[in-house]
Amino acid sequence: MTLKKRLTTAVAGALITGMVAFSSTAAAANWRYAHEEFEGDVQDVFAHKFKEYVEEHSDNTVQIFRFGELGESDDIMEQTQMGILQFVNQSPGFTGSLIPEAQIFFIPYLLPVDDDDIIDFFRTSKAINEMFPELYAEQGLELLKMYPEGEMVVTADTPVRSPEDFRGKNIRTMTNPLLSETYRAFGATPTPLPWGEVYGGLQTNIIQGQENPIFWIQSGGLYEVSPNLIFTGHGQFTTALMANQDFFNSLSADEQQLVRDASEYAFDYITEYVPGLSDEMLDKILEASPDVTVTRLTEEERQVFMDRAPRVEQRFIDMTGERGEALLEQFKADLEPYQSR
Known part of the structure; x- marks a missing residue:
């Protein structure tokens, strides 16, 4: 067993002990909620x-665990399925190994990148709000809640402006087969790595690039070791809040509604918070480092990548x-209103 796994197991054991001790003392509960990001990042704000x-x-109270406090993404998902955690916020980039259909978010150029369009899509999409819950329940x-x-x-x-510019580059991807396929289509060599190895991999040239939303590039300092930012317009980073289903089903109807209302409240806040965040974080990056370059693909350049998406x-x-x-098919039907904008 690795040191990381031993530490994760020890922490999980301590949480189980706390759950047993707590459950016999009070009607109010302490709910444990883990996510994949750092203090002040989007998932942390949502939490x-x-x-x-x-x-x-x-x-009730909610205890929040940030990235690394209980292990990496696979660890917190395992702990949620075991019932050690009641809630987990995780990207389909990792959930895709558990729910293959969740990888749909990594089909390039499927989702709009306009803030208003993407938020409206997540609010109204039948695929997201009706079909996905059944897949997760399995x-x-x-x-x-799913949110961008x-x-x-x-x-x-x-800098990269074409698939030829990607050739020979090892691009870090999450452990997600479809994301790997995207970067093969783009001309790069996909290299799956856990988040904890990304900064060092860029610093030592084991990998020559990666993808993330701007706020994560800023908070993780990735621009320090990978200074050329490329806006390809190929997708939105999506994440999801889930509960252990046995836990959720054990709640009273009122508490289930409380959880749903809290999710909706956080969603409403975050959809006001995220628009404009990218520009703000990009400004911080540019202020912090004179070595950073920003490349925004023209429509013609983007079309070359779009032609590889099928x-x-x-x-x-x-x-x-x-x-x-x-x-x-349902995704495409849900997205049709945004195609002509």
């Missing part, structure tokens, strides 16, 4: 708004079968 609502409207998870965190931006050791879409269908194909 604190969820906590704020729960604690203002009930005697894994013992109650899907509460911002446009995905690539950083690299040199092979990723086909790979998604091959991986997920009829269910994935039906989900993709």
Whole structure:
């Protein structure tokens, strides 16, 4: 067993002990909620708004764990499925290994990157609000909210304007087969790595680039070791709040509604918070480092990458079968109102 796993197991054991001790003493509960980001990042802001609502409207409390405090993404998902954590906020980039259909968010140029369009889509999409909950339920998870965190931006050791510019570059991806297919289509060599290895991998040239929303590039200091920012317009970073389904089903109807209302409250806040965040974080990056370059692909340059997207879409269908194909058809129907804008 690795040191990381031993530490994670020890922390999980301590949490279980706390749960047993607490459950026999009071009607009010302490709910444990883990996410994948740092203090002040989007998932952390969302978590604190969820906590704020729960604690203002009930005697329950919410304990938040940030990135690394209980391990990495796979660890907190495992702990949620075991019932050690009640809530987990995780990107489909990692959940995709558990729920293959969740990888649909990594088909390039499928989702709009305009802030107003993407928020409206997440509010109204039948695929997201009706079809996805059933898929998550099969894994013992109650899907509460999916929400966007911002446009995905690539950083690299040199500016990139074409698939030829990507050739020979190892681009870090999350452990997600479809995201790997995207970067193969773009001309790069996908290199799956856990987040904890990304900064060092860029610093030592094991990888020559990665993708993330701007706020994460800023808060993680990635621009320090990967200073060329490329806006390809290929997608939005999406994440999801889930609950352990056994836990959720054990709640009273009133408490279930409390959880749903808290999720909606946090969603409403974050959809006001995220627009404009990318520009703010980009300004901070440019102020912090004179070495940073910003490349925004022209429509013609972007079209070359868009022409390669259908092979990723086909790979998604091959991986997920009829269910994935039906989900993709619904996605496209849900997205149709935004195509002509």
